Amino acid sequence: METFFKRLSSLSATTILLILTSIFIVLFIEAKPAIKEYGLKFLIDPRWGVVISNTQNDKLKNNETVEKSSFEDKDDLDNDLEDDDIAIEDEDALAAAGVTASTDTKVIYGGLIPIVGTILSTLIAMIFAVPIAMGIAIFLAEIAPPKIAKPVGIAIELLAAIPSIIYGMWGLFYFGPFISKIFGGGSVSLLVAGLVLGIMIIPFMASLTRDSMKTTPDVLKESAYAIGATKFEVIKDVIFPYAKTGIIGSMILALGRALGETMAVAFVIGGVFKLPSKLTDPTVSIPVVLANNFAESSGMSLAALFYLALILFVISFVVITFAKFYFLGDNK
Amino acid sequence: MRLLVNKVVLALSTLAAILGLIFLFWILITLTIKGINAISLHIFTNDLVNNGLRNLFVGQFILAFIAVLIGVPIGLIAGIYLQEYSFNNKYAKFIRNLSDVMMSAPSIVIGTFVYAILVNPVGHMNGWAGAIALAIIMLPIIVRTTDDMLGLVPKELREAGVAIGAPKYKVIFDIILKAAKVGIMTGFLLAFARIIGETAPLLFTSGNNEYFTLDLNHEFPSLTVAIYNLATMPDKHLVDIAWAGAFILTIFVLIINLIGRYLIKDKG
Numbered sequence: 001m002e003t004f005f006k007r008l009s010s011l012s013a014t015t016i017l018l019i020l021t022s023i024f025i026v027l028f029i030e031a032k033p034a035i036k037e038y039g040l041k042f043l044i045d046p047r048w049g050v051v052i053s054n055t056q057n058d059k060l061k062n063n064e065t066v067e068k069s070s071f072e073d074k075d076d077l078d079n080d081l082e083d084d085d086i087a088i089e090d091e092d093a094l095a096a097a098g099v100t101a102s103t104d105t106k107v108i109y110g111g112l113i114p115i116v117g118t119i120l121s122t123l124i125a126m127i128f129a130v131p132i133a134m135g136i137a138i139f140l141a142e143i144a145p146p147k148i149a150k151p152v153g154i155a156i157e158l159l160a161a162i163p164s165i166i167y168g169m170w171g172l173f174y175f176g177p178f179i180s181k182i183f184g185g186g187s188v189s190l191l192v193a194g195l196v197l198g199i200m201i202i203p204f205m206a207s208l209t210r211d212s213m214k215t216t217p218d219v220l221k222e223s224a225y226a227i228g229a230t231k232f233e234v235i236k237d238v239i240f241p242y243a244k245t246g247i248i249g250s251m252i253l254a255l256g257r258a259l260g261e262t263m264a265v266a267f268v269i270g271g272v273f274k275l276p277s278k279l280t281d282p283t284v285s286i287p288v289v290l291a292n293n294f295a296e297s298s299g300m301s302l303a304a305l306f307y308l309a310l311i312l313f314v315i316s317f318v319v320i321t322f323a324k325f326y327f328l329g330d331n332k
Numbered sequence: 333m334r335l336l337v338n339k340v341v342l343a344l345s346t347l348a349a350i351l352g353l354i355f356l357f358w359i360l361i362t363l364t365i366k367g368i369n370a371i372s373l374h375i376f377t378n379d380l381v382n383n384g385l386r387n388l389f390v391g392q393f394i395l396a397f398i399a400v401l402i403g404v405p406i407g408l409i410a411g412i413y414l415q416e417y418s419f420n421n422k423y424a425k426f427i428r429n430l431s432d433v434m435m436s437a438p439s440i441v442i443g444t445f446v447y448a449i450l451v452n453p454v455g456h457m458n459g460w461a462g463a464i465a466l467a468i469i470m471l472p473i474i475v476r477t478t479d480d481m482l483g484l485v486p487k488e489l490r491e492a493g494v495a496i497g498a499p500k501y502k503v504i505f506d507i508i509l510k511a512a513k514v515g516i517m518t519g520f521l522l523a524f525a526r527i528i529g530e531t532a533p534l535l536f537t538s539g540n541n542e543y544f545t546l547d548l549n550h551e552f553p554s555l556t557v558a559i560y561n562l563a564t565m566p567d568k569h570l571v572d573i574a575w576a577g578a579f580i581l582t583i584f585v586l587i588i589n590l591i592g593r594y595l596i597k598d599k600g
Contacts, residue, residue: 005501009413012406013427016475019468020434023445030448135348143342152353154593159356161522161589163529165556166578169563170359173571199355206352230338253436260438262532263560287440287532294444295457295536309444313437320436324429 027310034109034303042307045110048273048289049301052106109304111311113273117190117285118312120276121265122258124194129202130251136202137209142235153210160203168267171196176268185280186270193269193285200264205254212246213239249327256319260312262287286312360582367579370572380542380558383569385577387544391553394546395459395538396528399466404520407471411478416504428479435472442468443533451537459552462538466527473526477519481512518595525588529581531556555581 028035038045136156140149175196176187183191216239224234240247270282271292286308297305378384410427418424443465450461485508493503509516531554538552540561545553555577562574 002499002501006417009409009417012410013413015406016427016431020430026445026448132348132352135345136352138345139349158586158589161585162582165531165559166582169578174362202352230334232338232341256436262440290440291535309441313441316438320433
């Protein structure tokens with residue numbers, strides 16, 4: 001019984017490893033047709049679901065070769081071996097496409113627009129959320145008297161628990177129109193998506209930051225006050241240096257959350273495959289592409305969606321791992 | 333000058349705090365007003381096909397409940413391994429970190445994974461896929477909570493158990509788990525609150541169903557997916573129903589969180 005339970009328990013712990021590895025492998029296998037067809041060029045191709053007929057195809061093919069060679073040049077500097085592999089596959093795929101194109105049309109899928117949309121909306125969210133979350137954290141940890149800090153702190157933590165779909169809905173019906181009145185543009189746009197995303201991560205970021213700031217020993221703060229430092233100087237020269245890694249770590253965790261967020265963004269980003277030329281343009285992000293198109297896709301478009309999911313998974317995996325190991329430390 | 337800078341900075345951060353709170357309460361207030369206006373007895377007694385929410389409440393609850401049935405035992409036992417059996421070896425540290433990373437994995441990506449293994453082979457969306465997607469999201473949270481809570485149990489309790497000759501699994505189940513019961517249950521409660529509001533992993537795993545059903549082999553009703561679909565409809569009445577659903581969901585999640593908070597505090 002004892003050994004049985006011991007085995008069972010270590011097996012359960014291994015489930016975590018198994019699930020994560022199989023997510024990676026399954027996504028890779030499902031994305032393989034798209035990876036084979038488009039290679040790394042997928043990352044910089046702004047066309048999604050563009051049908052090219054055979055007459056256009058010749059021209060496009062030429063363009064592609066030009067684009068491809070310049071892209072290869074850039075990348076060859078980075079890593080030779082891996083890229084050579086993909087480049088060979090690419091040429092095969094292109095040759096195959098050239099053959100079929102004489103009789104048939106072809107649909108091209110590229111991931112540039114959702115990738116750019118994801119990065120930009122996360123960036124806007126961070127620019128907006130970081131100062132406000134820091135303000136809230138400083139307010140809760142250092143300024144507010146306990147009578148105010150406690151209920152406000154609880155309120156902030158509760159707000160972090162609200163399902164993200166609520167933030168999206170509010171963004172669509174109230175915040176979007178409000179922003180479009182001030183900045184122009186439609187009520188769904190990259191700007192609105194970034195701001196809603198920012199508002200959504202504020203409670204999460206603020207409570208984590210407050211917790212890190214509170215780890216500063218009182219003795220350090222008191223000795224600074226004793227030599228006549230002002231509150232701001234204590235925050236700037238004692239608390240920040242002490243809690244720096246924790247604060248940066250919580251920000252990166254919030255960043256990871258913003259990268260993969262679907263529902264808060266899906267309502268307000270517009271879902272349009274178009275590179276935004278200004279902040280108030282609608283565009284699309286990886287999670288939103290997945291949410292809107294997954295159920296109706298099959299064949300190559302489905303593979304391309306899996307490719308996007310794989311990219312998102314890898315990005316967030318790297319970001320979170322980075323935050324954990326460099327800033328939050330190896331716990332225990 | 334120093335004092336002036338101090339005052340300005342403190343004022344700015346207080347202002348930032350107020351601004352943040354304004355946004356957050358703006359959300360809650362609009363949600364409450366829209367929600368209360370749209371709530372009627374009708375939505376509790378009718379299914380989505382008749383503009384009600386009954387089947388959706390039941391469906392969402394069942395999905396989350398099955399996720400708990402799958403996720404809790406695995407997560408609990410994994411947590412026990414990390415804290416009691418591993419002696420904190422390298423593998424345990426690795427799993428612990430991996431579990432934390434998994435906790436932050438985008439939920440929609442988990443949805444795509446479950447779609448690939450459970451929806452595509454069957455050919456249509458089904459309730460099981462949705463429940464399993466939720467279980468995968470819940471698993472690392474359970475592991476983390478169990479791990480943390482068991483870590484708080486004093487070593488003397490374990491030693492006392494072993495000293496009277498009890499086998500380790502008996503010590504774990506009869507002594508340690510009992511000592512950490514409140515904390516672990518609270519963790520389960522909060523994990524439940526987290527997954528019951530999830531939308532993204534359900535969109536293309538269990539989908540949605542307009543009719544009342546308990547059959548997990550087909551598209552399964554989900555409140556959150558329905559809110560997403562209804563809120564983007566042009567029909568104002570349907571949007572109001574979405575608000576009612578969103579309001580009830582939020583109240584439910586907040587109440588569970590408050591209960592969890594109270595339990596932790598009660599324990600000391």
